[in-house]
Every structure is written in structure tokens, then in C-alpha cells.
Amino acid sequence: MMSIEELQKAFLDLDFQANRIAKLKSVDPEHLHRYNQRSEEVRKQLLQMQLNDSLNESLQALEPIDENFQAAFSLGRKVFNVFSFGLHKKRYLPKKQEAYFRKEVAERSRLYQYAKGQLTID
Numbered sequence: 549m550m551s552i553e554e555l556q557k558a559f560l561d562l563d564f565q566a567n568r569i570a571k572l573k574s575v576d577p578e579h580l581h582r583y584n585q586r587s588e589e590v591r592k593q594l595l596q597m598q599l600n601d602s603l604n605e606s607l608q609a610l611e612p613i614d615e616n617f618q619a620a621f622s623l624g625r626k627v628f629n630v631f632s633f634g635l636h637k638k639r640y641l642p643k644k645q646e647a648y649f650r651k652e653v654a655e656r657s658r659l660y661q662y663a664k665g666q667l668t669i670d
Contacts, residue, residue: 549593549596550589552667555593555667556664556667558590561586562586562656562657562660563657565579565582566653566654569649569650570650574646575650577615580613580615580649583613583653584615587612588612591610594663599663599666599667600666603659603666607659607663613652613653613656617645617648617649618641619641619644619648621640625637625640
């Protein structure tokens with residue numbers, strides 16, 4: 549179990565890593581992996597602490613970031629990809645993957661900021 553000081557340091561570390569991921573032009577898999585691991589440690593700790601019912605529900609519903617995420621490629625996109633000789637898929641999938649990673653990191657960052665606020669209030 550983490551102490552409050554360790555948890556505050558973990559929040560600071562997560563915030564720093566989230567800002568770093570947000571500022572990079574492309575998401576680095578190593579940074580994403582470190583963020584994902586640290587995020588899971590903090591999530592489990594917050595679930596053990598039972599701070600707030602709504603916070604606990606949000607944390608329980610939160611799954612780890614899928615580091616091997618592949619966007620769905622619909623039939624229309626497949627047809628367009630054939631006509632563009634594969635260029636569409638080459639551009640589309642990395643953009644969707646990066647958008648997914650950035651959305652997940654931002655969502656977790658907001659949730660942990662809320663949890664940090666709950667710790668200082670109580």
C-alpha cells in the first residue's frame with residue numbers, strides 16, 4: 549500500500565508523463581508503456597482507498613490502455629484503399645491509433661486530477 553506522499557509523487561509523475569506524451573509529435577511506445585504501468589498502480593491504490601463512490605465506479609470501469617490498438621477498417625475504407633493502392637490505410641491507421649492513445653491518456657489524466665483533488669479535500 550502506498551503512503552499519501554508516495555501517491556502524491558505518483559500523481560506528479562503521471563501528470564509529467566501525460567504532458568510529455570501530449571507534447572510529442574508522435575506517441576512513443578516506451579513512454580506509453582511506462583505511463584500505462586504507473587497508471588495501473590495508482591488506479592489499484594485508489595480503488596483500495598475507496599475515496600468516493602463515483603470515483604470508484606469510474607476507476608473500476610477503466611481498463612488498461614491497449615498498447616497494441618488497431619483501428620477498425622470498414623468495407624468502404626477497404627475499397628478506397630484498393631483504389632489508392634494502399635496509401636489510405638498507410639495514413640489512416642497510424643492517425644487513428646495515435647488519436648486513441650492521446651484520448652486515453654487525457655481521460656486518465658483528468659480522472660487522476662479529480663482523485664488528487666479528493667485527497668486534498670478529505
